């Protein structure tokens with residue numbers, strides 16, 4: 001029976017980044033993906049500031065930014081005007097237009113390069129877990145033994161269902177038809193005689209049409225046909241507008257569900273397998289990457305047996321809470337879109353959004369830039385440390401570059417950590433109000449040394465978060 005350390009199920013954004021992170025940490029990783037090749041259509045088309053900040057901690061953002069198209073605001077629904085990212089807590093104050101499929105290609109190449117094995121055309125059917133590991137059965141009769149199983153297998157996750165993990169939440173109240181087609185409608189919304197709209201999004205060589213269905217279909221899994229989409233577009237517009245050359249036809253709704261646990265013994269969930277939410281804020285790929293980035297180094301340490309007590313459980317604690325916030329803010333955006341202009345809470349939020357400071361806070365919430373795992377006295381605590389310029393051994397570098405190896409970094413900016421041999425002595429901008437900082441491998445700040453406070457509290461932070469390097 002083939003053996004691996006971690007079997008990742010699903011080669012979407014979550015599975016591929018998780019696979020790359022595990023391989024970076026020297027863990028034997030196998031990714032099983034049911035489709036023999038990447039599908040020809042593309043669901044998402046953006047990376048947000050938070051995802052770019054995280055990818056930059058592994059040196060992966062720069063190439064994508066060079067290829068993509070920058071937009072200075074965060075996508076949001078139901079709020080007046082754009083959510084501007086200028087002044088937001090990010091090193092990437094823009095959203096990046098880039099196909100999800102391209103992001104997946106880059107992550108897949110990295111995972112392979114680092115040694116992860118990717119088995120395409122391999123569908124997980126079932127698994128059992130015991131004290132030492134998981135035995136997974138694939139559709140082709142192959143059985144794989146792994147120490148851990150990571151379900152990155154999307155919203156209908158077989159892993160989640162078979163692990164007996166609940167998926168409580170709300171069913172969709174409405175569905176929209178989606179068509180990647182060619183047609184002569186202008187970009188943006190086109191209203192029909194009764195005010196309902198057909199929305200047209202530009203895509204390379206085609207357009208994406210989105211139009212709500214009048215009522216939820218009897219079976220949401222019934223395939224969408226060009227005839228159905230055409231009939232709905234014509235009905236909404238009150239005239240015939242020809243749709244041509246369909247590339248992808250689908251349906252999505254506003255269901256919101258959150259896995260009750262992100263971990264069940266040796267089984268973990270990440271990405272859409274752990275949460276689904278209304279289509280507001282174009283956040284799905286970004287959250288999937290965020291989950292994988294949080295899980296990778298923790299799971300790697302658990303596999304190597306070097307994880308501090310309770311480390312792997314912090315994955316559920318941190319990302320389940322983040323998932324709940326995403327469900328709340330995407331549901332709020334949809335509710336805002338549907339709210340009557342006279343509803344007082346909608347009026348209040350819209351006014352907050354028109355105020356520059358309020359606008360920035362909303363942008364940070366909707367993109368996840370406000371993610372803070374353990375708040376403390378210093379504003380950096382629990383948050384992603386900014387990518388400040390540094391000088392190390394006379395060499396110019398920057399904070400994110402020190403994290404490329406996926407290791408924790410103890411940064412001594414003031415010579416106050418003499419007794420700590422692992423500390424990286426560096427000098428940074430003169431206006432920094434920190435003397436030293438402990439960065440987790442994901443770049444979140446586990447400890448801040450204040451000027452004059454020496455190493456107070458550092459030993460405890462190291463015990464909790466500093467995973468030792470592989471032998």
Ligand SMILES: Cc1cc2nc3c(=O)[nH]c(=O)nc-3n(C[C@H](O)[C@H](O)[C@H](O)COP(=O)(O)OP(=O)(O)OC[C@H]3O[C@@H](n4cnc5c(N)ncnc54)[C@H](O)[C@@H]3O)c2cc1C
Nearest residue numbers: 010012013014034044045123124153154271272283284285
């Ligand atoms: C129309 C639409 C537009 C979207 N637009 C955006 C956007 O603009 N921005 C954004 O951020 N997000 C967007 N999203 C959401 C985004 O596509 C998802 O949130 C994202 O793909 C989730 O990544 P994932 O890796 O968790 O899951 P997925 O990308 O769904 O990957 C799961 C993988 O697991 C595989 N799999 C499933 N079951 C098995 C099994 N049993 N064995 C082996 N493999 C299996 C699947 O084939 C798939 O490849 C959009 C979604 C839709 C539907």
